[in-house]
Amino acid sequence: MELEVDETELKAAGAQLLPEGRVGLFIHGWEIESRKRPILNSLHLQQWEHKLQTSHFPEMVFGDSSLVLKHVSSGIKIHFNTFDALTAWKQEALPPVEVPAAAKWKFRSQPFQQLDYDYTFTTPYCGSQTIEINEELARRATSEDNNCGLYWEDCKEQIDLVALASKEPILFYDEVILYEDELADSGVSLLTVKVRVMPNSWFLLLRFWLRVDGVLMRLRATRMRCVFANSATPIILRESCWREATFKALSAKGYPSDSAAYNDPSIISQRLPIIMHKSQKLKIPGRTLNSSLPLLVLFGRTTF
Template sequence: MDGTDITTMQGEEGASGEEQGNVPDEETRICNEAGAILLKGGSGLRIAGWTIRTKKCTILKMDEVERWGQLLDTTHLPEMVFGDSSLELKHEATGIKIHFNALDGLRGWKKEGLPPVEVPAAAKWKFASKPSQQVILDYDYTFTTPYCGSENLEPCGQTSALSVRDGSAAERNAEADSHPALEWVECEEQIDLVSLQQRDPILFFDEVILFEDELADNGISLLTVKVRVMPKCWFLLLRYWLRVDGVLMRLRDTRVFSKFSSDPKEVPVVLRERCVKEDTFQSLASRGYPKDAGAYADPSVAGNRLQTKLIISEKLVLRR
């Protein structure tokens, strides 16, 4: 699965973003044949016991930035944080909910606390607004995060409000020890590439940006999640992409996959693959690759050249 992008297997011919009543007849027919019901507003669909939806909103306003700074105990946030944007996949019969949001992603950044990337031009491009002050790089300004998603259990039939600004995954999952719990465990099972490579119609596709920072035009730090739903399965890619021009690149991909069961009340099999890659521009040049940052505009292309640091396969387990 290493290096595979969610958009490269079949293209992006997903839902058009319209209400079910306004969706083209052909698309409605395909969804009906698959037993899927499109959600109003083109925000997602229900299929095989799953409700899958996205929410895309504007960036945080100044007062919200201040509140997030208090929540995260920081005075630093990415230039663009899409605080209310999210992707949510809920299995109605079991209450399993897998979701992705910027707040939990930035909590991961704070917890990991990597040292700042040393950039010779940092004094010029990161602190240009305060030229008289001493330059101190005392935080990871790339916002590198180990975040690979959030999960929790909700009572069956409970409707979820997609807003995540006032709580973390851990807070929402604070349950008594006697309650069922979700856990990711390492496994030998792999994501079913055969299912993904079949020419099945795409019932729904969407991409959600969670946060982005252009590093003062000296690179990019970007956290996004893409989802694709077919008649037999769903698949998503959470990607953290960092390029500090002339210095280094990081790619942290999390791929999650679930094949639909014939019985929507069964506990679903959800597989996750985490892949971490990193390399310096100097190392790439020594191996004959271009040193120009323009050659690495596409993270999928860059990922094929970066050194792999970690690959882990996991399965989501519901412990009762």
């Protein structure tokens, strides 16, 4: 649900809403826009089947929905979309979650009949990034820079959670569902991205949440934060983590075994042990664009 905008706070922060028909705002060189569209129809799903080479999709695919954050002067765009997320799911190709024989009847309808693929649609997707070179940037780039692009490196910086907890006014907030599946009424598989924009920073959470009732819970989350600074070089911290546990393991620790107790991943995330974490820094080589252009650096360390 979108936040009611306070015009006075927007003006004080030097922000302005995007033109009518678009949802989002422009602030400190960033154009931030959320796009929420209907579920893909059968024709579009057929096109996706051809592109992804699969006939398996979540029940609800919001294929035209997205969150886009673009640093206008550098042309750098960070975006979150369903097609890239499902591409990552197919490439990772995790084995299907095993369910007890007594529960298999719940999956007897297509596409769960064979359980020979990852029907949970677990994705390692952490977002997409690109550089959109407009005419002005193209004129300012040197001819020897054409084959340079983004790359990742490890780092140890962390998001300042204390600063995020401050009572800074929220200028814009939205949540975009990318896809959802109820696993034949046997749980939930859900990929969402949320964004919150304050006068001094923006913060987002991309989260994949899985609960296979009575069997397994899995949480993959990616958080990013950009603090607005006087420098022309924006800095973004990124933290990603994969947590997972079986119902049996949680029950052995004294936690409830009833699926109804696990509806909110925000509340139970700390109960799930960390399976994997990674820390990366996405940088643009200094020679990608003319040195007078601002560069974007993405930092990250898992601390969920």
